[in-house]
Amino acid sequence: LGSENLVTVARRQPLSSVKLLDLIRCDALTTQLLLVLISCVSPSLEVLRLRHCNVLTDTAVLEIARSCPHLKTVDMSFCDLITDVAVHHLAAYCSKLNLLDFVG
Numbered sequence: 001l002g003s004e005n006l007v008t009v010a011r012r013q014p015l016s017s018v019k020l021l022d023l024i025r026c027d028a029l030t031t032q033l034l035l036v037l038i039s040c041v042s043p044s045l046e047v048l049r050l051r052h053c054n055v056l057t058d059t060a061v062l063e064i065a066r067s068c069p070h071l072k073t074v075d076m077s078f079c080d081l082i083t084d085v086a087v088h089h090l091a092a093y094c095s096k097l098n099l100l101d102f103v104g
Contacts, residue, residue, distance in 0.1 A: 015040040020047040024075070031055050035063055042067035049075040051101070061086035065093035072096050078104035 018041040023029055034056070038045070045068045050056055056079040065071070071094040076082050082102070090097055 017044055019044055020049075021045055022047075022049040023053060024049050024051040026053065029053060029055060031057065031060050034060060038064050038067050043070055046070055046096075047073040050079060051075050051077045053079050054081070057081045058083055058085040058089065062089040065089040069093060070096055073099040073101075075101040077101050080104075 021037065021041055023034070023037075034050075034053075048064065048068070048071060053076070056076065058081070061076070061082065071090070074090060074094075074097065076086065087100065087102065090100060
């Protein structure tokens with residue numbers, strides 16, 4: 001699916017009970033699309049996999065952390081734009097977080 005189609009699907013489907021969102025190596029992903037998807041699944045989301053997501057920024061992680069307080073597992077490995085600031089955002093807003101994969 002292209003990014004426009006993903007946005008359409010996300011907005012039309014009832015995603016409020018989604019607990020796992022796996023976007024590993026999703027080449028169509030943009031920051032805008034990621035935040036739309038997060039808004040559709042939060043706050044039920046518990047597992048978020050964003051490995052090799054080259055558009056992910058610390059600012060986007062802040063929005064994710066604020067929107068998804070029940071996150072338990074986050075994989076941000078090999079996300080080149082992420083810094084320690086993103087880890088601090090997750091720690092501040094996601095008190096249930098017990099696994100953070102931040103390799104690379």
